[in-house]
Amino acid sequence: MAMPAPISPASTERADATIRASWCSPVSPSGVAPSLLHQSARMLSLLISGFTSPPTMAAAPSNLPVPVPLPRISAFERRAFGMFVHWGLYSQLGQGEWVWTYHQQVRADYAKLKDSFTAAEFDATALVGAAKAAGMRYVCLTTRHHEGFSLYDTRGLNQWDAPHSAAKRDLVREFSDACDAAGMGKFFYHTTLDWWHPDFDAPGRWQDYLDYLNRSVELLCTRYGRVDGLWFDGNWARKDRDWKESDLYALIRRHQPEAIIVNNSSTGALGAEGHPEVDVRTFEQGRPTRPNRAGKPKWLAAEMCDTINSHWGIGARDLSHKSPAQIIDRLASCRRFGANYLLNVGPTAQGGLPGYDAELLKLVGRWAAICPAALYDARPTDLVGRGQDFIVQDGSTYYYWCHNLPIHGNSHLLEGDSGAGLKTIAGTLPAVKRIAWADQPEIDLAFTQDRAKDWLTWQATPFPYGSQLVWRIAVIETAG
Ligand code: GLC
Numbered sequence: 001m002a003m004p005a006p007i008s009p010a011s012t013e014r015a016d017a018t019i020r021a022s023w024c025s026p027v028s029p030s031g032v033a034p035s036l037l038h039q040s041a042r043m044l045s046l047l048i049s050g051f052t053s054p055p056t057m058a059a060a061p062s063n064l065p066v067p068v069p070l071p072r073i074s075a076f077e078r079r080a081f082g083m084f085v086h087w088g089l090y091s092q093l094g095q096g097e098w099v100w101t102y103h104q105q106v107r108a109d110y111a112k113l114k115d116s117f118t119a120a121e122f123d124a125t126a127l128v129g130a131a132k133a134a135g136m137r138y139v140c141l142t143t144r145h146h147e148g149f150s151l152y153d154t155r156g157l158n159q160w161d162a163p164h165s166a167a168k169r170d171l172v173r174e175f176s177d178a179c180d181a182a183g184m185g186k187f188f189y190h191t192t193l194d195w196w197h198p199d200f201d202a203p204g205r206w207q208d209y210l211d212y213l214n215r216s217v218e219l220l221c222t223r224y225g226r227v228d229g230l231w232f233d234g235n236w237a238r239k240d241r242d243w244k245e246s247d248l249y250a251l252i253r254r255h256q257p258e259a260i261i262v263n264n265s266s267t268g269a270l271g272a273e274g275h276p277e278v279d280v281r282t283f284e285q286g287r288p289t290r291p292n293r294a295g296k297p298k299w300l301a302a303e304m305c306d307t308i309n310s311h312w313g314i315g316a317r318d319l320s321h322k323s324p325a326q327i328i329d330r331l332a333s334c335r336r337f338g339a340n341y342l343l344n345v346g347p348t349a350q351g352g353l354p355g356y357d358a359e360l361l362k363l364v365g366r367w368a369a370i371c372p373a374a375l376y377d378a379r380p381t382d383l384v385g386r387g388q389d390f391i392v393q394d395g396s397t398y399y400y401w402c403h404n405l406p407i408h409g410n411s412h413l414l415e416g417d418s419g420a421g422l423k424t425i426a427g428t429l430p431a432v433k434r435i436a437w438a439d440q441p442e443i444d445l446a447f448t449q450d451r452a453k454d455w456l457t458w459q460a461t462p463f464p465y466g467s468q469l470v471w472r473i474a475v476i477e478t479a480g
Contacts, residue, residue, distance in 0.1 A: 064295030073279050076229070076260045077301050077338055079137035079185050080376045081331060081368065083361075084305055084344035085127065086312035088145045089113040089165075092349040097313030100147055100195050114149070114160070119167035122351025124178035130353055131184065134361035135368025135375065138185025140231050140342060141175050143220060145189075145313075148196025150216070151175075152223075157215060160196060171351075176224040185228040187260070188220050192243065193234025210244055214251055221255035229260035236266040249277035262303065273300065280340075287330075288339035302339035306330055307346075308357055314346035321356055324363040328470040331364075331375075332401055336390045338380045371438035371473045374399035383427035391425060396480035398429065399438075400458075402472045408462040425456040430480030432456060438473040440464070445474065 069077070090097050092113050099106055131139045144150045150161040152172035162171045172188070179186035192213060199205035199212060221227060230252055235243050245263070252259055262280045265272035270286040276298065281291075283304040293299055308327075309318040322330075327343060334341040343364075345357045368375055378392035378399050385391050388403045405420050435445040435458050447458035458476075463469065 062294040066293045067296055067299045069299035069301075070279075072258045072260060073299055073301050076279065077340065077379075078376050080335065080340055081134075081136045082138040082140060082185065082187070082303075082340060082342040083127075083131040083134070083136045084189070084312070084342045085139060085141045085347065086145065086344055087122075087347040087351060088142060088147055088151070088313065089117055089149050090145070090147055090313050091347060091351075092116060094314050094316035094349070096311035096315045096318070097142075097145055097147075097346075099313075110147075114165040117162075117165040117167055118350050119162070119165075119169060119171055120350045121348060122167075122171060122174070124171075124174040125181070127175075127347075127353060128178040128182045128184050130358060130361050132182055134365040135372070136184075136343075136361075137376070138187050138228060139175075139179060140187035140189050140229070141172070142189045142191075143172050144191050144216065146191045146193050146195050146234065148191070148194045152219065154216060155219060157212060157219075158197075172220070172224060180225060186224070186226070187229040187231055188224075188227060189231040189233060190217060190220065191234045192232050192263075193237040206241060210247070214248055217248060218251055218255070221252055221259075227256045227259050229262060230256075231262040231264070233264040233266075235263060236268065245275045245277070249275065253277070260301075264305075271302065283339065287333050288337045290337050302334075302337065303342055304330070304334050304339055305342040305344065307344050308360060312344050312346060314348060314354065321360070324360055324367070325470045327360065327364050328367050332403070332471045335375065335392065336380065336401070367469060367471075370469065371399065371475070373397070374401070374438065374473045374475075381427070383425050383429065385425055386423050389423065391476075396430065396478050398476040398478060400425065400435075400474040400476060402460055402474060403470075405460065405472050406462045407465060407468055409465040420460050420462040423458050423460045425458075426454060428454050429456055429476075430478040432476055432478050434477045435474055437461075438475050439467070439469060441475070 086097050088097065089110070090099050090113075093099050093106060095103060100110065128139055141151070143152050148160055152161065153163045153170040154161045162169060176186060178184070194200040194209070197209060197212060199209035217230065220230070235245075249261055252261060260279045261277055262282060263274050263278050264282045264284060265274060266282075267284050267286065270283045271281045271289060273281060278300075280301045280303050283302060285306055286304060288302045288304050291300075291302060308322055309315065309320045311318050331341045345353060345361075347353055373394055374392060378394040378397075381391050381393045381398070383391040383398070385400060385402075390401050392399050392401070400423070402423070429449070429451075431451065432447060432449050435447050436443055437445070445459050445461065447456060449456045458474070460474070463472065
């Protein structure tokens with residue numbers, strides 16, 4: 001049993017004034033994958049141990065082997081938090097990205113939207129900067145959504161693209177350059193469902209449509225430097241078609257062998273496993289579940305994409321915006337299982353970031369900066385915390401994600417939750433050396449460890465008066 005410093009009210013008060021967010025291990029400023037050296041050391045230790053999970057984790061529920069994640073997939077999992085951007089001609093109508101289908105009266109004049117699409121407020125550098133400040137490590141832009149309009153130069157495939165609009169610019173080029181300059185993960189969303197292209201639903205023209213789709217994707221793979229991921233969406237709309245995914249993915253692998261491939265399984269099939277070349281299971285506005293990878297041929301990452309309000313494309317009459325607390329909570333629900341969280345913004349008609357979205361990103365970013373090590377690099381464990389709490393691990397450091405803590409001294413203001421107090425962790429942990437809050441690192445938290453019984457009990461103190469961080473992270477240093 002370790003003997004931490006006793007907790008005194010005085011020491012807690014003292015710390016009130018000095019909350020800071022700097023104790024956790026630094027993270028790579030580029031926000032991309034750790035060094036190859038680090039990766040290969042990790043892979044080596046996994047291979048030696050024969051498991052993909054850290055040795056302290058409980059055994060997989062079956063005896064079947066768990067596959068080792070490919071380096072690109074581990075790197076993607078460490079990106080953790082991304083920005084989705086839904087922007088297109090439809091943004092000018094302010095009724096969501098499905099307006100073409102649900103308000104069919106707009107179709108007569110839809111083509112004219114191209115002539116008023118100036119992109120005057122589209123500032124890719126500012127957009128990528130907002131993502132970075134929010135703690136996001138990749139941005140996925142709708143280079144073409146279901147309306148069929150491309151934000152990139154289709155180089156003659158058709159004229160339904162940004163260079164032929166009032167903008168007269170290749171907006172994907174601007175986005176790509178901004179990602180490169182900021183070291184931001186560059187992901188291209190591309191629709192497969194196409195309401196515009198004449199071949200899409202024309203009898204006998206299916207292969208022509210696929211050729212068009214593949215040539216479009218080939219442009220994205222060859223004209224914008226390194227692409228970190230391609231995110232497809234729409235196969236679910238025509239389940240009876242032969243999408244010939246192998247052809248599409250082969251061309252991606254040819255030009256961008258390290259790109260992550262996503263193909264949205266959609267709301268009707270959350271977490272479904274797709275084609276063998278696909279790297280990620282998607283949970284569109286769902287909640288990732290605990291993965292069972294035993295016996296699987298490939299380690300798949302998981303990602304939940306989500307809206308800030310109730311539409312992906314901007315909705316002028318949509319007032320259902322989520323709060324920062326809800327967003328942090330949803331991010332936590334992903335990281336509990338090692339899944340990524342891809343949060344959407346819907347820029348305005350001419351490409352600006354709506355005010356609420358911008359503020360929300362700033363607030364969430366303040367949370368993300370408190371303990372980057374717990375958010376990005378740490379991996380799920382099978383250790384059991386209290387209630388919704390969960391524990392992730394990076395090397396010898398464990399991070400206890402703690403929910404529902406009350407605020408010190410606030411019990412007369414709020415219905416105090418009993419979340420503070422003794423917390424237990426059940427499961428095998430190395431000898432614990434120290435526990436402290438990530439936002440209050442100078443104060444030791446009391447704990448008792450019984451290693452024979454695989455049991456750790458520690459004292460979770462309330463938030464100091466004046467703070468409420470939604471999810472609070474305790475850093476547990478071990479001798480491990
Ligand atoms: C759905 C919608 C689409 C949106 C996507 C994001 O599939 O069709 O509008 O782009 O979800 O995941």
